[in-house]
Amino acid sequence: MSNANDFEPSIVAFCCWWCAYGAADLAxxxxxxxxxxxxxxxVPCTGRVDALHILRAFEEGAxxxxxxxxxxxxxxxxxxxxxxxxxxxxGLKRSLEAIGLGxxxxxxxxxxxxxxxxxxxxxxxxxxGIRKLGPSPIGRK
Amino acid sequence: xxxxxxxxxMSDAGxxxxxxxLEEKLLELAENVEITHCQIxxxxxxIPKNIDVAxxxxxxxxxxDLEILSKLRDxxxxxxxxxxxxxxxxxxxxxxxxxxxxxxxxxxHQTATTSSGxxxxxxxxxxxxxxxxxxxxxxxxxxxxxxxxxxxxILGVISAxxxxxxxxxxxxxxxxxxxxxxxxxxxKDIKRNYENLSDLSRCLLELGYLCVGPSTRAGCGARCxxxxxxxxxxxxxxxxxxxxxxxxxxxxxxxxxxxxxxFSLKTHSAIFHRYSFASSALQRLISNLDTRKExx
Numbered sequence: 001m002s003n004a005n006d007f008e009p010s011i012v013a014f015c016c017w018w019c020a021y022g023a024a025d026l027a028x029x030x031x032x033x034x035x036x037x038x039x040x041x042x043v044p045c046t047g048r049v050d051a052l053h054i055l056r057a058f059e060e061g062a063x064x065x066x067x068x069x070x071x072x073x074x075x076x077x078x079x080x081x082x083x084x085x086x087x088x089x090x091g092l093k094r095s096l097e098a099i100g101l102g103x104x105x106x107x108x109x110x111x112x113x114x115x116x117x118x119x120x121x122x123x124x125x126x127x128x129g130i131r132k133l134g135p136s137p138i139g140r141k
Numbered sequence: 142x143x144x145x146x147x148x149x150x151m152s153d154a155g156x157x158x159x160x161x162x163l164e165e166k167l168l169e170l171a172e173n174v175e176i177t178h179c180q181i182x183x184x185x186x187x188i189p190k191n192i193d194v195a196x197x198x199x200x201x202x203x204x205x206d207l208e209i210l211s212k213l214r215d216x217x218x219x220x221x222x223x224x225x226x227x228x229x230x231x232x233x234x235x236x237x238x239x240x241x242x243x244x245x246x247x248x249x250h251q252t253a254t255t256s257s258g259x260x261x262x263x264x265x266x267x268x269x270x271x272x273x274x275x276x277x278x279x280x281x282x283x284x285x286x287x288x289x290x291x292x293x294x295i296l297g298v299i300s301a302x303x304x305x306x307x308x309x310x311x312x313x314x315x316x317x318x319x320x321x322x323x324x325x326x327x328x329k330d331i332k333r334n335y336e337n338l339s340d341l342s343r344c345l346l347e348l349g350y351l352c353v354g355p356s357t358r359a360g361c362g363a364r365c366x367x368x369x370x371x372x373x374x375x376x377x378x379x380x381x382x383x384x385x386x387x388x389x390x391x392x393x394x395x396x397x398x399x400x401x402x403x404f405s406l407k408t409h410s411a412i413f414h415r416y417s418f419a420s421s422a423l424q425r426l427i428s429n430l431d432t433r434k435e436x437x
C-alpha cells in the first residue's frame with residue numbers, strides 16, 4: 001500500500017458539455033493550473049449521469065467522483081437536467097455513507113461555461129479533500 | 142429417455158410448488174423424461190449421475206448448498222437457474238445488508254418466538270460469508286426468473302433445455318404489459334401499499350405507490366398491478382448488467398422532488414432490490430469493501 005505522502009488520488013469528473021466542460025476548456029486556454037488527478041468524462045448533460053455510472057467508477061477504483069453541471073435556476077441547457085442530477089447525487093451520497101464508503105467521495109458542483117476559476121477552485125478543493133481522506137477502501141483493480 | 146433432476150438450495154420450495162402446480166402438464170412431461178432426483182416426488186439423497194437437465198432452486202447460503210451445486214454442475218449437461226433466488230439471490234439475499242454474526246445472534250436469540258439457549262453449532266453446515274446467486278459460482282445455461290416462476294416459462298425452458306435450443310426471455314419491462322393509464326403527473330408524496338387507493342385506473346407509481354415495474358422484466362402480464370398491488374420486482378432486472386434498485390432510485394430521484402428523503406439504504410433496498418440485492422452494484426461495492434478490510 002502506498003505511503004500517505006505520495007498518494008495520488010484518481011478522480012473521475014462527469015462534466016456537462018454546455019457548462020462544466022466549457023469551463024474546463026476555458027481553464028486550459030487561460031493556462032490555469034489544476035490538479036492532474038482529475039479525469040474528465042464529457043456527458044451531454046449531467047442529467048445523463050446514471051447512478052450506475054458513479055457506482056461503476058467507484059467499483060473500478062476511483063477515489064472520488066465529481067459531477068459538474070450548469071448553474072442552478074435555469075442555467076441548464078436542457079431546462080432541469082442539473083437539478084435531476086443533484087437529487088440523484090444527494091440520494092447516492094446517502095447510500096455510499098450507509099455502505100461504509102463515506103459521503104465525501106462524491107460531490108456535485110455548478111458553474112457556467114464562463115467560470116474557469118470556479119472549475120479550478122472546485123476540483124482543487126475536492127482533490128485536496130480526497131488526498132486527506134486517503135485512498136478509496138475499495139482499492140484499484 | 143432424457144433425465145431430469147431438481148434440487149433445492151436455500152429456498153422455501155415455492156418453485157417446486159410451481160412445478161407441482163403444472164398438474165396434467167407435468168404428467169405429459171413425465172411421459173417423455175425420467176425424473177431422477179426431485180424432493181417432492183421421490184426420496185433420494187444422493188445426486189445422480191448423467192443428468193440431462195438440472196433445475197436448481199434457491200441461492201447459496203451454506204457450504205452444503207455449495208457442495209450440492211458443484212456436484213450437480215459436474216453431473217449434468219444443462220443447468221437451469223429456477224426462480225429468482227437462483228437467478229439473482231432473491232429475498233434471502235437482503236440479509237447481506239447485515240453482518241453475519243449479527244444475523245446469527247438475531248435469529249437464534251432475539252426474535253420474538255425464540256427461547257434462549259446456546260447457538261447451535263454441531264453437525265450443521267457452515268454459512269458462507271454472503272448469499273450468492275448460483276450464476277456467480279457455476280455456469281448456468283438457462284434462467285427462469287420469477288417468484289414464483291410463470292408456468293409458460295417453466296415449460297418453455299424445460300423443453301428448450303431438452304432440445305438444446307435457446308430460450309428467449311422477454312426484453313421489455315412490466316409497464317409494457319400494464320393496463321393502467323399513465324398521465325405523466327406524479328404525486329408529491331410516497332404512499333404505502335395499505336394506504337387508500339383513490340383511482341383504480343391510474344398508474345400506481347404516478348399515484349405515489351412504490352411500484353418497481355419500470356425496472357422489472359415483463360412476462361407476468363403485469364399481474365400484481367392489474368390487481369391494484371404495486372409490482373415488487375420479483376422477475377428481476379431486464380438485463381443482468383443492470384441494477385434493478387439503483388435504476389429505480391435513479392429515476393425516482395430525478396422526477397420526484399424531495400420524495401426520497403428519509404429513505405435509508407435498508408428501506409430502499411428492501412423495496413427496490415427485494416429480489417435482486419445479491420446481484421446489485423451496491424452488493425459488489427460492499428463485498429469489495431469487505432475483502433479489502435480482511436486484507437489489511
